[in-house]
Amino acid sequence: xxxxxxxxxxxxxxxxxxxxxxxxxxxxxxxxxxxxxxxxxxxxxxxxxxxxxxxxxxxxxxxxxxxxxxxxxxxxxxxxxxxxxxxxxxxxxxx
Amino acid sequence: xxxxxxxxxxxxxxxxxxxxxxxxxxxxxxxxxxxxxxxxxxxxxxxxxxxxxxxxxxxxxxxxxxxxxxxxxxxxxxxxxxxxxxxxxxxxxxx
DNA sequence: TTTACTCATTGAAATATTTGAATCTTTTCC
DNA sequence: GGAAAAGATTCAAATATTTCAATGAGTAAA
Numbered sequence: 001x002x003x004x005x006x007x008x009x010x011x012x013x014x015x016x017x018x019x020x021x022x023x024x025x026x027x028x029x030x031x032x033x034x035x036x037x038x039x040x041x042x043x044x045x046x047x048x049x050x051x052x053x054x055x056x057x058x059x060x061x062x063x064x065x066x067x068x069x070x071x072x073x074x075x076x077x078x079x080x081x082x083x084x085x086x087x088x089x090x091x092x093x094x095x
Numbered sequence: 096x097x098x099x100x101x102x103x104x105x106x107x108x109x110x111x112x113x114x115x116x117x118x119x120x121x122x123x124x125x126x127x128x129x130x131x132x133x134x135x136x137x138x139x140x141x142x143x144x145x146x147x148x149x150x151x152x153x154x155x156x157x158x159x160x161x162x163x164x165x166x167x168x169x170x171x172x173x174x175x176x177x178x179x180x181x182x183x184x185x186x187x188x189x190x
Numbered sequence: 191t192t193t194a195c196t197c198a199t200t201g202a203a204a205t206a207t208t209t210g211a212a213t214c215t216t217t218t219c220c
Numbered sequence: 221g222g223a224a225a226a227g228a229t230t231c232a233a234a235t236a237t238t239t240c241a242a243t244g245a246g247t248a249a250a
Contacts, residue, residue, distance in 0.1 A: 005119075006114070006117050006121070007114075009111070010113065010114055010117055011109070011112075012110075012111055013108045013109070013111035013112035014108070014112035016104070016105070016108035016112075017105055017106075017108035017109035017111075017112045018105065019101070019102075020104055021104060022101050022104065022105055023101075025188050026101070026188075028190075029187075029188055029189075029190065030133075031190075032190060033190060041110075077186065077190070078125070078189060078190045079190065080189045083185055083186075083188060083189055086185065087182050087185055087186070090178055090181065090182055090185075091178075092124075093120050093121075093124055093142065093173065094173060094175045094178055094179075095123075095124065095126075095127060095128060095171070095173045095175065
């Protein structure tokens with residue numbers, strides 16, 4: 001498992017520190033092994049499209065979620081590796 | 096292990112999303128089984144006392160660290176339980 | 191009980207984040 | 221090609237966070 005540096009951990013923490021972004025992650029989780037599409041979020045989150053887009057950007061820039069183009073659409077999946085690396089960082093904080 | 100709710104996870108993420116607060120945690124970690132005192136932070140962090148106090152408040156309010164009075168001083172230790180609960184929350188995000 | 195020490199609080203400035211209307215780009219379908 | 225659909229970008233307003241000088245509150249030591 002990759003050793004995560006402090007700056008990366010800070011960015012991931014920031015990405016997780018917003019209710020809309022946690023909601024997005026829970027919507028992805030709901031999809032289980034399927035993908036989540038933007039339209040799923042427009043249906044379930046009461047924010048304008050540019051706002052949701054902004055939050056998705058935070059999550060993709062930190063690679064917590066991974067995007068994939070599919071025609072006009074973009075679909076997302078959870079990136080377990082980054083979450084595991086972040087968990088490794090947190091384990092390292094403990095005494 | 097306690098099931099952490101989303102709002103708590105959001106607050107913990109926010110508490111972790113700042114370089115000064117991560118630095119404080121690493122200073123506590125350095126102390127191993129000893130306690131960290133405020134003066135340790137004044138020596139190692141280049142910020143005014145109220146700023147450090149503000150950051151310590153974020154960390155104690157979320158119970159990531161635990162304070163204890165000792166005369167005029169306050170000493171801190173890491174709260175492994177909260178970190179483990181947060182790790183549990185992160186595990187739950189994975190697909 | 192006065193003085194010094196340690197940490198907390200207040201209030202204000204600087205900076206960063208969140209939000210959405212308007213607009214742009216890319217892709218699909220006719 | 222032209223129109224429609226799905227996201228991305230720009231920009232500005234609203235809100236939140238970070239920082240520190242000044243000051244307050246509690247404790248210890250003289």
